[in-house]
Amino acid sequence: MKRKPLSIAAALAVATSALLAGAPSFAADEPIQAIEPAKISDPAKVQLGKKLWFDPRLSRSGFISCNSCHNLSMGGSDNVAASVGDRWQKGGINSPTVLNAVFNIAQFWDGRAKDLADQAGGPIENPIEMNSTHELAVSTLQSIPGYVQEFKSVYKVDKIEIKQVTDAIAAFEATLVTPNARFDKWLKGDKKAITDVELKGYELFKSSGCVACHNGPNVGGNMFMKMGVVEAYKTDHPAEGRSAVTGNEIDRFTFKVPTLRNVELTYPYFHDGAAQTLTEAVDIMGRLQLGKKFTQEENAQIVAFLKTLTGDQPQLTMPILPVSSDKTPRPDPFAPIVAPGKK
Amino acid sequence: MKRKPLSIAAALAVATSALLAGAPSFAADEPIQAIEPAKISDPAKVQLGKKLWFDPRLSRSGFISCNSCHNLSMGGSDNVAASVGDRWQKGGINSPTVLNAVFNIAQFWDGRAKDLADQAGGPIENPIEMNSTHELAVSTLQSIPGYVQEFKSVYKVDKIEIKQVTDAIAAFEATLVTPNARFDKWLKGDKKAITDVELKGYELFKSSGCVACHNGPNVGGNMFMKMGVVEAYKTDHPAEGRSAVTGNEIDRFTFKVPTLRNVELTYPYFHDGAAQTLTEAVDIMGRLQLGKKFTQEENAQIVAFLKTLTGDQPQLTMPILPVSSDKTPRPDPFAPIVAPGKK
Numbered sequence: 135m136k137r138k139p140l141s142i143a144a145a146l147a148v149a150t151s152a153l154l155a156g157a158p159s160f161a162a163d164e165p166i167q168a169i170e171p172a173k174i175s176d177p178a179k180v181q182l183g184k185k186l187w188f189d190p191r192l193s194r195s196g197f198i199s200c201n202s203c204h205n206l207s208m209g210g211s212d213n214v215a216a217s218v219g220d221r222w223q224k225g226g227i228n229s230p231t232v233l234n235a236v237f238n239i240a241q242f243w244d245g246r247a248k249d250l251a252d253q254a255g256g257p258i259e260n261p262i263e264m265n266s267t268h269e270l271a272v273s274t275l276q277s278i279p280g281y282v283q284e285f286k287s288v289y290k291v292d293k294i295e296i297k298q299v300t301d302a303i304a305a306f307e308a309t310l311v312t313p314n315a316r317f318d319k320w321l322k323g324d325k326k327a328i329t330d331v332e333l334k335g336y337e338l339f340k341s342s343g344c345v346a347c348h349n350g351p352n353v354g355g356n357m358f359m360k361m362g363v364v365e366a367y368k369t370d371h372p373a374e375g376r377s378a379v380t381g382n383e384i385d386r387f388t389f390k391v392p393t394l395r396n397v398e399l400t401y402p403y404f405h406d407g408a409a410q411t412l413t414e415a416v417d418i419m420g421r422l423q424l425g426k427k428f429t430q431e432e433n434a435q436i437v438a439f440l441k442t443l444t445g446d447q448p449q450l451t452m453p454i455l456p457v458s459s460d461k462t463p464r465p466d467p468f469a470p471i472v473a474p475g476k477k
Numbered sequence: 478m479k480r481k482p483l484s485i486a487a488a489l490a491v492a493t494s495a496l497l498a499g500a501p502s503f504a505a506d507e508p509i510q511a512i513e514p515a516k517i518s519d520p521a522k523v524q525l526g527k528k529l530w531f532d533p534r535l536s537r538s539g540f541i542s543c544n545s546c547h548n549l550s551m552g553g554s555d556n557v558a559a560s561v562g563d564r565w566q567k568g569g570i571n572s573p574t575v576l577n578a579v580f581n582i583a584q585f586w587d588g589r590a591k592d593l594a595d596q597a598g599g600p601i602e603n604p605i606e607m608n609s610t611h612e613l614a615v616s617t618l619q620s621i622p623g624y625v626q627e628f629k630s631v632y633k634v635d636k637i638e639i640k641q642v643t644d645a646i647a648a649f650e651a652t653l654v655t656p657n658a659r660f661d662k663w664l665k666g667d668k669k670a671i672t673d674v675e676l677k678g679y680e681l682f683k684s685s686g687c688v689a690c691h692n693g694p695n696v697g698g699n700m701f702m703k704m705g706v707v708e709a710y711k712t713d714h715p716a717e718g719r720s721a722v723t724g725n726e727i728d729r730f731t732f733k734v735p736t737l738r739n740v741e742l743t744y745p746y747f748h749d750g751a752a753q754t755l756t757e758a759v760d761i762m763g764r765l766q767l768g769k770k771f772t773q774e775e776n777a778q779i780v781a782f783l784k785t786l787t788g789d790q791p792q793l794t795m796p797i798l799p800v801s802s803d804k805t806p807r808p809d810p811f812a813p814i815v816a817p818g819k820k
Binding site: 188189190191195196197202205206207208209212213214215216218221222224398399401402410411413447449450451452453454455457458460464465466467468 | 810
């Protein structure tokens with residue numbers, strides 16, 4: 135199979151023009167922008183979404199919640215190459231972090247969901263993830279008086295619908311941003327916020343071309359790019375990338391460029407989770423995407439820079455979930471699956 | 478197999494004399510005592526214990542933490558009859574709540590652990606739970622600089638040992654108490670804190686003999702009792718109870734009396750999780766332990782009383798876990814188990 139390399143120069147041109155059009159006033163000459171704390175316009179909706187986020191009753195087993203694979207104590211990911219799904223099924227792709235996902239151009243590695251709400255419905259009914267159905271999830275919520283009351287209060291409805299469930303989860307997720315990274319402080323003018331080594335790493339990150347794809351407020355997340363531009367990426371992982379969405383052969387092995395914010399926390403790396411360390415990831419990316427073999431010193435400098443992208447992690451009070459009623463379906467994680475979830 | 482019923486009157490006498498000896502001054506004539514907020518003497522140790530509590534790296538898979546089965550968003554339990562363990566193995570017994578467990582006479586349903594620290598080491602190395610070993614868990618923690626620093630700060634050690642791990646977890650668990658239940662307010666003199674129906678339920682709870690076993694600050698947790706005193710409990714669950722600990726046949730099917738605090742939140746009920754609702758649990762307990770068939774009204778009154786035992790749930794900020802280093806073992810939930818955890 136022949137793969138046509140995409141032009142890095144073209145991607146860089148696009149990124150640069152985007153910057154010129156929409157960059158904030160500070161550090162306007164840098165291809166990465168600082169992010170700001172989330173502005174919460176509807177706190178009741180966010181609180182409801184937080185409960186849903188942590189509620190394993192959205193899964194068939196009653197054991198898996200959104201937080202199981204996007205653990206907010208662990209950089210919004212699960213730090214394993216493939217996530218554990220219903221009945222310990224192996225996840226199809228390395229769980230991307232939910233942190234700052236609101237800034238992404240689309241959701242999932244292949245961008246098949248246009249936004250956070252569109253994404254949130256997926257895992258609930260994915261047979262290898264939560265393996266429920268939207269019907270079962272909604273009827274469970276509808277049987278829980280505390281949820282009925284909150285949905286009524288937030289959405290003015292008596293009958294809960296999946297679109298409100300995903301909307302509330304998305305509203306919560308939109309608050310999961312990580313401002314005040316040391317690099318952001320540097321961008322805002324605090325030149326002491328990063329060390330000389332870290333600054334050298336950033337200069338290398340720019341001059342080597344990493345920034346062609348990893349740019350913008352999320353240092354990624356704003357375009358799709360082929361994995362293996364200069365040299366093919368070798369993996370036995372079955373994910374085919376964006377071609378599964380577009381149907382275009384040219385999109386085969388093209389993935390949404392992952393954010394590098396908090397990348398120190400979100401090991402292992404790549405869609406197959408094959409790179410265990412940042413050192414390994416930087417080395418592979420350099421060779422495969424840029425045709426560049428970083429020296430050990432250069433690699434260490436870039437890794438040092440990447441660690442300046444760790445921002446303030448969300449400080450969350452764990453929600454107390456509304457108690458089930460006697461009518462709430464009682465999940466049994468070990469029951470035979472009689473009505474499997476649909477794709 | 479003949480089972481010798483224990484004397485309820487004898488148990489009540491023991492409970493009463495214990496009360497006369499050590500009861501607080503308020504409500505000294507009641508067999509249940511209010512609980513108070515936790516006093517935290519070593520906040521750094523509690524914070525370390527909280528991190529360990531939420532850290533799935535204590536499990537072989539990297540997916541299961543203490544909180545997976547003792548979910549602090551759900552009454553400190555998991556609301557399923559049998560918990561999900563490593564590789565989706567079925568747990569041996571219904572997860573008891575961790576809330577107020579510090580008040581229990583011993584830990585586990587069969588009381589095989591003398592205290593919280595003694596308990597905390599169990600699930601880590603239980604092959605059907607977290608399926609790690611103490612050695613692996615400790616070497617994982619030792620590879621994480623953030624943990625090394627915290628253990629050094631709290632325990633003045635460079636080399637982490639399992640006894641410090643379980644000590645810190647226990648220190649955190651000891652803070653998980655739920656004061657200010659409406660019933661506690663009533664005990665302290667606020668006679669409006671519970672309704673007439675709830676009070677009737679409490680009177681029935683006492684006059685029927687429930688209180689013989691469910692008494693003290695934890696409304697249980699302070700003695701062992703046979704399950705099925707008057708009438709045998711029918712179950713195909715294999716747990717044999719305290720005889721597994723003592724080796725005495727007389728202890729067969731004897732379990733630690735579970736706390737009834739927050740019982741509204743900790744469904745399903747009994748060591749086998751067979752009772753789905755409080756109504757069902759009260760009915761079965763009445764018949765099997767007391768030889769009493771509660772009317773529907775009586776049952777509802779007792780259930781109403783039990784719901785007054787729900788206290789303030791712990792308000793916890795989710796910890797941000799110390800990041801793994803490049804040397805930290807990378808868990809793979811789907812790898813064949815080459816060195817199975819030991820019992």
